[in-house]
Amino acid sequence: MADYDVVVVGAGPAGSMAARYAAEAGLSVLLLDKSLEIGTPKRCGEGLGIRAFRELSIPADPRFINREIYGFAVYAPDGTPVKARFSEVMGYIIERKMFDKHLAAEAARAGAHVEAGAYARLKLESGRPAGVKVRRHDGREAEVRCKVVVAADGVESQIARQAGLDTRLKPSDLDSCFEYEMAGISIEDPDLIHMYMGNKIAPRGYIWVFPKDEDRANVGIGIGGHLEEQAKLLLDKFIQSRPELRRGSILEVNVGCVPVGGFLKQLVKDNLLVVGDAARQVNPLHGGGVYEAMTAGKLAGQAIAKALHEGDLRLLREYESMWWSTHGKRLERILKVRRFAEKLSDDEMNYLARVWRGDDLVELSRGNYRVAAGKIVAHPKLLALVRKLL
């Protein structure tokens, strides 16, 4: 006998959405999170595009929105900006600890049972997931049996690994990140997110300033996980070099590793589904993954509902095929753009900042590179790179 229809391990955006959609369909759902407080510690710059709110019917609730964002500024190594400013809100800098808690509360409202402070390991029977072994914050241990397990346990992706999926990543498929929330800083245009590029300041990555207020922002760095440089040291160096940041206070310290490639192809194994960072469902160009995680969670929750209602676990695979025919395909395209971008020298970035406009970067971030590539074919040094991209 199963205790629950579904156990979801990890109450991040992917897990909470999966739990919510499964519960809304009438299934009994247990949503577990190892953290004592859902949404903490965050591993995130907290920028989230408007698309996530519109497509997934998330209200722009002031309880988890710090600031509206109207565009971006990307700075080449020599300081040349490429800016795009729109008349409409393009996204928000959210407060993850409130946002994640809201999503988990929505899952609870839909009927899921949510438990923070509960660390789970997969329980196998005859090589097949049968439930989870849970160790709770008060030391109590228990086994929970279920029909379907959702692995939403973040970048570590241990639950899927325990089920026999190889979720190991190459260090180069990760961005190694460090971030401060800083107050008392000056931000030139706090309606934009700011991103600083350069092989010296942030190799195979960038430094971000995401404003949460006019004088407060997440200031962070992501660099290639295979590189010898240390994210924290490079970020500290950058902050010291910027008069507008150097005297700022530190309200939060955040550390994270973000999967930027190495997408997990097999998302369903027997009665186990993998979603979010655990499945490496992240935009590999900028490292944002909240929208992808929420979308995957919703698709997974819907597939579980269908499979269990029709009594056919093979229908779980619909999640995998839905993902790969839509967002999975999009992320593969974006990965190509990143593979191009990571080959650029500082000189080439400086050149591109003079040729490309904000719109070109928007298209690139969506994986559409033809127009942007067309603008640089005249540059002899870049031609070889463009050929590779196309």
Added chain:
Amino acid sequence: MRVEGCYGCGGCVAVCPTGAVEMQDGADIDLEKCSGCMLCVRVCPTALPSPIVGGRRG
């Protein structure tokens, strides 16, 4: 062996080829399983496991 000062980001767990790192409220390296490959140190935003796996290799 507990990694002192670990922030709990989980990158080391994702790259460890032998599954030697576990992360509950901080990284815990099973030195029996550790091969000393140093990938965890490479990916760590603050290079924290360095004395543990470095000492092992040396």
